[in-house]
Amino acid sequence: MKIHIFVDNQFYVEIDCNKESADVNSAYGISGAHRFAEYIDLAPGTYNVALFALNSVSNDNNVVLGPSLNESKDFKITIENTVPTPATPTGVKVDFITTNAAKISWNAVDGADGYTIVVPSSGASKTTTGTSVVIDGLTPGSLYEFQVSAYVFGTDGVPHDGSYASVEKRTMVQSPSNVVAKDVTLGTIKLEWDAVEGADGYEVSRRTGTDETYSYVVLDEVTDPSRVCPYLSVGTAYQFRVRYFYMVDGVKTYSDYSAPVTKNITISAPTGLKTTELSATSATLSWNAIEGVSGYEVSRRKGKSSEYDFISLDELTKTSRVCSNLAPGTTYTFKIRGYVIKNGNKVYGSAATIYVTTRLTAPVLNVTRPNASNANVRLNWTAVKGATGYKVERAESSEGPWTTVYSGTKLTYLDTNGSVNKRYYYRVSASNNGDSSIVRSMLIPTKPTNLRITATSKNSISLTWNTVPGSCIMYEVWRSRSKDSGYVCLGRYNTNFKKSTSLSAGTTYYYKVRAYFYYYDSDGGVHRIYSDYTPVLSGTTRR
Known part of the structure; x- marks a missing residue:
């Protein structure tokens, strides 16, 4: 900072500086009209100024003051620090950033002596x-x-900052985290990892096996934190790694690689393995298909322990298998696994396991009507080995719904809740996981009505009656010469008429008819459930 002091005539000028950076006293002689004294590099501050008239100047330029020192002119001069404010930097950007460092650049500011860079959150400057x-x-x-x-820099030698411009950027992490490989289909996996905030993309690379002599091959660069990797070979191990990058002026800045993730490409165990049908001697198994396999192996062993060896039952391409020739009431372990053909050999996958206990043998059920005077039904069945009890069910349709009418250990049951001319269906099973018997139906038919004679001759009488509703209904026609005894069955008929022949002329005969419902048991034997007889009808042949 410089200061000019103007005077009208010859004066001696003395400045008393109260700043440490300036001389304590400076004196200059000036003469002539409108002369001035020049002081350079004065620091900002307030200065005392005195003007004295000169008497003489020595030859060696030392100033000699005259006697009129008391005629000085005193005043004060204040010098202010007038520093121009620099412009705000433009074009501030992050050239590159790593896990722990960043390079920042900007455009030059005219007149600037330098630049200050501050990172408020870390305290760096x-x-x-x-x-x-x-x-x-x-x-x-x-x-x-x-x-x-x-x-x-100001005149005081201190740097003075202008306004700042700023840019934000996140430092890179060491590498993507939580990289996992998930099976999608056979030979295809999906890599997933945690997204990195601010990343412009990710690079996925792979190598075959874990041998360090194998090089990683870059598969792809993706923007989402996942990548599907297809066409992998079954029975082969792969290693995958991921790194992310930032784009700075069109150039990628990469993070460290993630820890390698090893994935053995194997065939997963079938899912959805279940028993769809089960009997005392067979079990039908089904499972979900595994995409890409050549087929499936089904094997079986008796029991749940390793005491028995697995026996390969079959190799097939479908996703179900009927396993027959099983023992009733026996537990079996079944395993299903898929395989592919590789270099002419089968490469097997993991197995799904299911435990199956076959049902107990079904009892043989017989149904009878013990008394023609009521609608009671008697059920008898054979004993089942291993059964702890039995369950009898009844329905009014062969498809159900079924109602349990008896539970116990006996081998017989009397159903007293039936009705005449109403069909019931019965089945019985061992209560501890037994097969149900063959369903037996029972219809106690109503007795035929309106038995009547339609024609007579010397040696025949023709009869008819109203039909009884229902299926599996037939009729028996009985005849006697006595009203109260001696009846003989003429036969069984599926029509509602009968011509009684080989009769004697002029003779009275007595007739009665009954209906019956019939069914066959498992051995082919026929069973008949009878209605009551019609009232006795008499008829006399002609002479």
Whole structure:
């Protein structure tokens, strides 16, 4: 800072500086009209100024003061620090960033003596006279604001900053985390990892096996934190690794690689293995298809322990198998596994296991009507080995719904809740996982009505009656010469008429008819459930 002091005539000028950076006293002689004294490099502050009239100047330029020192003119001069404010830097950007450092650059500011770079969240601060700087000591994965301002030196020698411009950027993490490989289909996996905030993309690479002599091959660069990897070979191990990158001026800046993830490409165990049908001697198994396999192996062993060896039952391409020739009431272990053909050999996958206990043998059920005077039904059945009890069910349709009418250990049951001319269906099973018997139906038919004679001759009488509703209904026609005894069955008929022949002329005969419901048992034997007889009808042949 310089100061000019103007005077009208010859004066001696003395400045008393109260700043340490200036001389304590400076004196100059000036003469002539409108002369001035010039003082350079004065620091800002307030100065005392005195003007004295000169008497003479020595030859060696030493000033000699005259006697009129008391005629000085005193006043004060204040020098202010007038420093121009530098412009705000433009073009502030992050040239590159790593896990713990970042390079920041900006455009030059005219007149700036230097630049200050501040990172508020970390407390880091640097100055430079250039237009870029590297800030280190940052924390991986953290978001930082980088502030850049220009400064100029004032007359006091102190740098003075202008306004700052800033840019934000997150430091890179060491590598993508939580990389996992999930099976999609046979030979295809899906890699997934945690997204990295601010990443512009990810690079996925792979190598065959874990041998260090194998090189990684870059598969792809993706923007989402996942990648499907198809066409992998069954029975082969692969290693995958992932890294992410930032784009800076069209150039990728990469993170470290993730820890390698090893994936053995194997055939998964079939899912959905279940028993769809089960009897005392067979079990039908089904499972969900495995995409890409050549077929499935089904094997079986008796029991649940390793005491028995597995026996391969079959190799097939369908997803179900009927396993027959099983023992009633016996537990079996079944295994299903898929395989592929590789170099002419089968490569098997993991097996799904299911335990199956066959049902107990079904009892043989017989149904009878013990008394023609009521609608009671008697059920008898054979004993089943291993049964702890039996369950009798009844329905009014062969398809159900079924109602349990008896539970117990006996081998017989009397159903007293039936009705005449109403069909019932019965089945019985061992209560501890037994097969149900063959369903037996029972219809106690109503007795035929309106038995009547339609024609007579010397040796025949023709009869008819109203039909009884229902299926599996037939009729028996009985005849006697006595009303109260001696009846003989003429036969069984599926029609509602009968011509009684070989009779004697002029003779009275007595007739009665009954209906019956019939069914066959498992051995082919026929069973008949009878109605009551019609009232006795008499008829006399002609003479």
